[in-house]
Every structure is written in structure tokens, then in C-alpha cells.
Amino acid sequence: MTHRIILLAGAAALALGHATAASAQTKTLYVGMNGGNFERAYTQAVFPPFEKEHNVKIVVVPGTSSDILAKATAAKDNPQMHVMFLDDGVMARAISAGLCEKLQPSPELDEILPAARFKDDMAAGVDLGMTGLAYNKKMFDENGWAPPTSWMDLADPKFKGKVVFQSASASSFGLHAFLMFNRIQGGSEDNVEPGFEKFRDTIGKNVIEFIPNSSKISEMVQTGEAAIFPLTPTGVAGLQDKGIPVEYAQPKEGSVLLMVAECVIANNSEPELAQKLAAYLLSADAQTKALEAGNIIPSNPKATASTPKAEEKLKKFHEYMKTVVTLDWDAINAKRPEWNSRWNKTIEQ
Numbered sequence: 001m002t003h004r005i006i007l008l009a010g011a012a013a014l015a016l017g018h019a020t021a022a023s024a025q026t027k028t029l030y031v032g033m034n035g036g037n038f039e040r041a042y043t044q045a046v047f048p049p050f051e052k053e054h055n056v057k058i059v060v061v062p063g064t065s066s067d068i069l070a071k072a073t074a075a076k077d078n079p080q081m082h083v084m085f086l087d088d089g090v091m092a093r094a095i096s097a098g099l100c101e102k103l104q105p106s107p108e109l110d111e112i113l114p115a116a117r118f119k120d121d122m123a124a125g126v127d128l129g130m131t132g133l134a135y136n137k138k139m140f141d142e143n144g145w146a147p148p149t150s151w152m153d154l155a156d157p158k159f160k161g162k163v164v165f166q167s168a169s170a171s172s173f174g175l176h177a178f179l180m181f182n183r184i185q186g187g188s189e190d191n192v193e194p195g196f197e198k199f200r201d202t203i204g205k206n207v208i209e210f211i212p213n214s215s216k217i218s219e220m221v222q223t224g225e226a227a228i229f230p231l232t233p234t235g236v237a238g239l240q241d242k243g244i245p246v247e248y249a250q251p252k253e254g255s256v257l258l259m260v261a262e263c264v265i266a267n268n269s270e271p272e273l274a275q276k277l278a279a280y281l282l283s284a285d286a287q288t289k290a291l292e293a294g295n296i297i298p299s300n301p302k303a304t305a306s307t308p309k310a311e312e313k314l315k316k317f318h319e320y321m322k323t324v325v326t327l328d329w330d331a332i333n334a335k336r337p338e339w340n341s342r343w344n345k346t347i348e349q
Helices: 002-025 038-052 065-073 088-096 106-111 137-143 151-155 174-183 194-198 217-222 233-239 272-282 284-294 308-323 328-348
Strands: 027-033 056-062 083-087 122-137 163-166 207-211 226-229 244-249 256-265
Touching: 002 122, 027 038, 027 065, 027 272, 038 056, 038 272, 038 284, 056 194, 065 088, 083 088, 088 194, 088 256, 106 233, 106 272, 122 137, 122 151, 122 284, 122 308, 137 217, 163 174, 174 194, 174 226, 174 256, 174 328, 194 244, 194 284, 194 328, 207 217, 233 244, 233 308, 233 328, 256 272
Parallel strands: 027 056, 027 083, 163 207, 163 226
Antiparallel strands: 083 256, 122 226, 122 244, 122 256
16 A cells, blocks of 8 residues: 555656646747737637647737837847737837847748738738728718718818817827828828928818827717718727717728738747747738637738628728838838927917
């Protein structure tokens, strides 16, 4: 009996030893990304298969793009994160600051849409969006107005006092709309004079309120204050889900690409594993899971939707991508503080 107990104790100790060794080999990857829906979708649906296959634990470092960039910048010489998700404009800043390493060639990288690949493959889009126009369908129907077709519809006199415009100094949506107006006036990201010169006497005359973000739009549609405003198809879908009567319209000049992109952080402690994770997150499988769990729009066209309704939305989205406009973020970031100051002083004063 004593001998049997000793044997059992020995076996238990051996098993414990194996378990400890196995857990000791489990590596941890830290991923900086937006909290909320993004964190929930990835931790619940996207990361687990990779964790299981590679015996790795993925920990999300939540925060806005600016927060994540600040953390990566502060730890540049001794990176604490391995992969980070940033909005495209912020990602351009991260790349120019030397915070990202080139994505290694992979079949997954080759599958994603060309517009989702950053120059020299320093980053790649994992969630695609675009800023176009949205409108109050109830108000349009009541007035017999046709749906908008152009960014210049924001300047139509019939919308006087009914345009809601996000601040270009605080919001990507507002900046996108301003830069498209600027392009239509003959400008470019290197030359915003036409936009600043003409905005106040055209679109500006119609604006009821400049808002710092889009959170007030639902209220302003329901109170009948807002007729038309810049927004994304995803933003419109979110409002529709709450029963708010809005529709998305793709401007004939094109919508503006709005991506959340990933990059592998330069000089991180697990470069090989981080590259594998980055490739996996571009795969049709991972992006199908992200779409299903969090309505995160895939950059990989092979990703599929789980219902006919979702598939129809995805198909429409890919149609929008055919005319999407990609901005020059290096030019924008070089001048952004100057533009912000000028916008606040001359447009929103």
C-alpha cells in the first residue's frame, strides 16, 4: 500500500512537473488596440485559435490610437508590445517614427486588397471603412429630396442650417470631408488653400453645428436638426440598428478610405511569433471571425459573412471600395497641427 502511494505521488509530481514545464513555455504577446468592440471581438473569437496552435497567450493593451502610439513611442528602445492596431493616419506617424518593422511576405498579405497595403508593407489594414455621406431619410422623404450624390451637396442652399459637420481638427470624418471638398476646389493634401478659402462661403454657410465627434448625430437626426453629414457605412448601420432613419450615400467623387491597420512593432521580444500573428490576422479565417463577432469589415476579400443579409452588406461595401480615395497621410501629418490651428481660428470661430 505504501509502495502504491509512493508511486502515485511520484506520478503526480511528474505530471505537475510536465504541466509546469508546459506553462513555462507559454509565451505572451501583447497587442495594442482599441478597447470595447475591437477588444471583445478579437479576444473572444479571433485570438483563441492562434493561442491554441502556437501555445501563446495574447494580452490586449487597450486604448485609442493616440494612446497606443504614445505607449509604443515611450518604450521604443525596449518595446513592451508586439503588434499594434492604429487608425491609418496615426499608423503613418508610427511608421515614419520607426516604430514598425516590415511585414514578412505571406500568402495572407498577398490576399488582402491592394488599398489595404501600406507602402513597403510596413503595415496592413485589418478593418476597412470609408467616410462618405449620410442623410436623414425621414427628412429627405418628407421634402421629396433625392439622395445626395456628391460632397458638394453639403453646400446646397436647401440644406442651410441643416448640415452637421465634424470638426476637421478633432475628427477623421470632418478632416476627410474637408479634404475632399479641397480636392474638388482644385487643392491637394500638399495645398489646402482652396479648401480654406472657399469652405466658409459654401459648406460653412449651411452648418448648424461643428461637433467634435459623431455621438450627437443620432439625437440631431431624431430632433430634425440634421439633414446631411459625413459618416461611414458602419456608422450608418449602427444608427439604423437603433431605429434611427439614416441612409448612406457614396459620393460620385469617391469616399475616403478609413482603415484600422496593424503593424509588427520594431525590435520586439518575439519577432517571429509576432509576424505569424500579423499574418494570421490578415487571413480570411481570422477576418471572417472578426466580421461575425464584431462587424469588423475585412480587408481580405476571401472572408465571408455568415448570413445572406451580412453577405449583401459586404458585397455593397466592396462596391464602395472601387471608388475609394486614399489620402496622403505623410503630407497630412506634416501639416496637421498648422491646419488644426487654422481651422479652429477661421472656420469654427
